[in-house]
Structure formats: structure tokens, C-alpha cells
Amino acid sequence: MTSTWDALREKQAQVAGRSILSLFDDPARARKFSARTGDMLFDFAKTNIDDETLKLLSQLLETSGMAEKRAAMFAGQPINDTEGRAVLHTALRNLDGGPVQVDGADVMPGVLTALDRMRAFARLVRDSDVTDVVNIGIGGSDLGPAMAVAALSPYHDGPRCHFVSNVDGAHIADTLRGLNAKTTLVIVASKTFTTIETMTNARTARAWMTEHGGDPQVQFAALSTADELTAAFGIPPERVFGFEDWVGGRYSVWGPIGLSLMIAIGPKGFDAFLRGGQAMDRHFQAADWRENLPVLLALVGVWHAQVCGYSSRAVLPYDQRLSKLPDYLQQLEMESNGKSVQIDGDDVIGDSGPIVWGAAGTNGQHAFYQLIHQGTRVIPCEFLVAAEGHEAELAHHHNLLVANCLAQSEALMRGRSLNEARDKMVKAGFTGSELERQARHRVFAGNRPSVTLVYPKLDPFLLGQIIALYEHRVFVEGVILGINSYDQWGVELGKELATSLQPIVDGEAPADGKDSSTAQLVGYVIANRG
Numbered sequence: 001m002t003s004t005w006d007a008l009r010e011k012q013a014q015v016a017g018r019s020i021l022s023l024f025d026d027p028a029r030a031r032k033f034s035a036r037t038g039d040m041l042f043d044f045a046k047t048n049i050d051d052e053t054l055k056l057l058s059q060l061l062e063t064s065g066m067a068e069k070r071a072a073m074f075a076g077q078p079i080n081d082t083e084g085r086a087v088l089h090t091a092l093r094n095l096d097g098g099p100v101q102v103d104g105a106d107v108m109p110g111v112l113t114a115l116d117r118m119r120a121f122a123r124l125v126r127d128s129d130v131t132d133v134v135n136i137g138i139g140g141s142d143l144g145p146a147m148a149v150a151a152l153s154p155y156h157d158g159p160r161c162h163f164v165s166n167v168d169g170a171h172i173a174d175t176l177r178g179l180n181a182k183t184t185l186v187i188v189a190s191k192t193f194t195t196i197e198t199m200t201n202a203r204t205a206r207a208w209m210t211e212h213g214g215d216p217q218v219q220f221a222a223l224s225t226a227d228e229l230t231a232a233f234g235i236p237p238e239r240v241f242g243f244e245d246w247v248g249g250r251y252s253v254w255g256p257i258g259l260s261l262m263i264a265i266g267p268k269g270f271d272a273f274l275r276g277g278q279a280m281d282r283h284f285q286a287a288d289w290r291e292n293l294p295v296l297l298a299l300v301g302v303w304h305a306q307v308c309g310y311s312s313r314a315v316l317p318y319d320q321r322l323s324k325l326p327d328y329l330q331q332l333e334m335e336s337n338g339k340s341v342q343i344d345g346d347d348v349i350g351d352s353g354p355i356v357w358g359a360a361g362t363n364g365q366h367a368f369y370q371l372i373h374q375g376t377r378v379i380p381c382e383f384l385v386a387a388e389g390h391e392a393e394l395a396h397h398h399n400l401l402v403a404n405c406l407a408q409s410e411a412l413m414r415g416r417s418l419n420e421a422r423d424k425m426v427k428a429g430f431t432g433s434e435l436e437r438q439a440r441h442r443v444f445a446g447n448r449p450s451v452t453l454v455y456p457k458l459d460p461f462l463l464g465q466i467i468a469l470y471e472h473r474v475f476v477e478g479v480i481l482g483i484n485s486y487d488q489w490g491v492e493l494g495k496e497l498a499t500s501l502q503p504i505v506d507g508e509a510p511a512d513g514k515d516s517s518t519a520q521l522v523g524y525v526i527a528n529r530g
């Protein structure tokens, strides 16, 4: 294992100065360094990866035991071993697949019954006088449905959907203002039903509804694994949609946590979304690694983050409706693979998963692309773009969008040399030392890697494919790093300290034992509030 890492680092040192563009001397490069599934095309030709690199990366894959671990995940084995749980979000979209065993019992009948209950409830809501749905949840209980509802707005024919996550009272206040408490459905989405932000917002929403003539007894639903807590909150069992502990929060949009999405686009649309995820599962399980999109995306990711040492990657959807995808992937990837310890307790070799960030194109071009093109750090970019938009009458907008997306990846790779910059400045009338000075500012180093995922049109099936693609990419990267991608102990310490700080911020306890910076900050807040 270590020797393959060493060989990869050696390879990286050899090719670091090589121009990516020069790799296109091979006329077959684009075809060789891309793969398809269904109608999707993943192109990673604009990276510095060559045949030998890919072979070495595939050795990493081989030694990591990815194929066996993938089989173990789909078979319901407890691969989340710090929590002793299976990892089976794939069962939620296993619509017409076979049985899936956990501890000797087939979970599929339960999954399909839960899905039927969701469908019946969604139809009921869509046929009722409900005008607004407010999903209260955070992290995985918010980001998935919020992202997917925005992504699928052309298919949205149900009530309006709103998402409240932040414990900042501004979020719920701004959301509820203007809503009719009598025609609003509140969905409390929390796997544990203990998350302080969600429970605080849920209580505030309940008080608001009662105060404004609604009936929380009838207008609240819960999505949770914690039956006793939902009952204690006063939500009757017929409006509680449960799921099992083998569905991780950030992987939960496929089940009850996706209820707001199902209400928005209808059960049929939601089924298509699940079928997209299932199609990607099948591709991931069956395709040879060289044709396997999640595997290739992961290998490119490992090459950039762990071998080249690029500390972040930018997700750049040229699709306005995917503008929440970077936030969603931030949780999916960083909560899954942002870990320094391997499953066996050893340190991770090299770096953990990278920082994931981004924004929709073309907006990002007018914000942070400057740094991507001319900053000192290399930031691998991941572009996404549809062949076609939904606005047939605005096809010229879409073509401009596509042209911008492709222009960015080309510009990142090609760059602009000093000579080219100088020629431009000469044409603009510059001479002498001013020509030299001005030209330098217009140089683009180029050789900056990117990949592009292109798909026909963003519909429910396609969105399902995209999300499952990234989920499996996270799995493969996690396996190569030896990480358990399915726990999230790193969020605990902050939660514990927030609990201990709350009485101090409330002014009910002294800041004894706190460092002087924390004490000073609390002191400032107490002294400056009304």
C-alpha cells in the first residue's frame, strides 16, 4: 500500500511541470479519459493524469479492498463500525431489487411500506388546502431536501416548501412571517429528535401555529428514528415517518427525510429520483473500474487531494437550480471524509478528504474565479452542466451558460503565457517597462486541472444519479484512505461546549473555568444586549 503511495508521489514529482495541454497530443485522450453511464458523460481529460497514473491509482483501489467493501456495504454489513451500524441508504432506492439483509432479516418490506406511507401522506397534503410546507431540520435533515427541491423546481406542482435550519431566530422568524398558520404544514425532520437547533425551532413553530389559529396536533409531522421523542413532542404516530439507524443523516434524502421533496414534486417524481439513485448503484456495482463513474471521480479526487496535495476542490454547477449542491456536498464529503484516524485507529496516511466549496456558474466567475485562475494555490474544479435547460424559449441563455462553463475549463488548462500577454498589450499600445509590467498582470499560469460532468437535462432521475454518484465517490475515497465515512465524531465537542456555555450566555452562571478570550466575548455580549 505504502509503496503505491510512494510511486504515486514520485510520479507526481515527475509530471508536475508537464503541461496538461501536451497530453492532448494523443488524439484519443478525451475518449480515453472519460466515461459514461446512461446519458451522462464524465470527462477528466483536463487533468494531469495519464495511463501510468491511472494504473497506480487502480492499484490503490485494489489494495484498499474496495470491491469487497462495496459488496459488504450493499449487503448490509455493519461497515460503520464505530457506531456498529450497517450503511444502507442504497436500500431506500432499491425499488425493484432483491432482499437486503440486516442481522438476518430482510429490510426491504419495511422500506417499501414506509415509502407507501409517505406516498399516501404526500398525496393527502397535495390534495388538501395546505399552501406551505416548512421543513425544520439541520445538516442532513435539511441540506438534501432543500437542495433537491430547488434543483427540481420545474417539476414542483405541490405546495410551496420552506426550509428552516439555523437556530438563529432570524431564520424561523423570516420564514414564518407572511405564512398562514392555518394552511401550513410543519415537518420536523430530525433523525435523533434531540438536535438542539431543530427542537428549538420546532417549539417556536408550534407556539406560532397555536398563536395564529392553526392546530399543531394536526399540522405537524415528524421524520425521525426516535418514536418515543416524537410522541412526547405531541406528534401522533400516523404522522411520524420513521427510518432505521442504518440511514446516515447526510445520506437520508432518499427516505422520509425527503418527504418535503415528495410533497413538492409528487410521488411519481420522487420515484423517478429514487430510480436515478438506483441506476447509479447498479452502475457502481457492475461497471469495471475503468468505466465506473464514482470510482473514477474518486481516483481523480485522491490524485488531487492526497497525491498532489491540493487542499480544496471547487464544485461549480453551471446550473442555477443546483446552486445548493456545493453546500450539500460540503456536508456529504467533509462530514464523511474529514477525519485523521483510520478505521483501525492509525493515523490517516497524508491528508484527509479536501475542503469542498463552490457556487453556481456563472456567478462564481464574478466572485472567486480570479483566485482560481491567478492565485498561488491550485484548486481542482469540478464543473457540472446540462446539455439543455428547461426554458426552451431561453435556449440562447443556456448556450451562453454552456459556453462559459467550457471556456472556464479550457482557460484553466491553457492559461496565457507572458508572450501572449505581451502581444495583447503591444496591440493595446503599451511599450517599454510599462508594457512588461502590465503584461505580467495578464499572465495565466494555466495547467489547472478540472473535470466536467455533462448530462442531458436536470430532471428527477438525473438528480438521483448525481447524488448517488457523489455518495459513492465519498465511499471509494473513504475506503482508499482507510476511513469510516459514516460516523461524525468531529461534531460532538462543539455541541458539548455549546451546552455548557448556554447558562453562561443566559447570564445564569459565571464563566469560571473558561479561557479569558471566551469569558471576554461572553462578557461583551451580556454587556451589549438590550
Ligand code: F6P
Residues within 6 Å of the ligand: 138, 139, 140, 141, 189, 190, 191, 192, 193, 194, 195, 198, 249, 250, 335, 488, 491
Ligand atoms: O452535524 C451533525 C449531525 O449529526 C449530522 O450528521 C446530521 O445530519 C445533523 O446533525 C442533524 O441530525 P438530526 O437529523 O438527528 O437532527
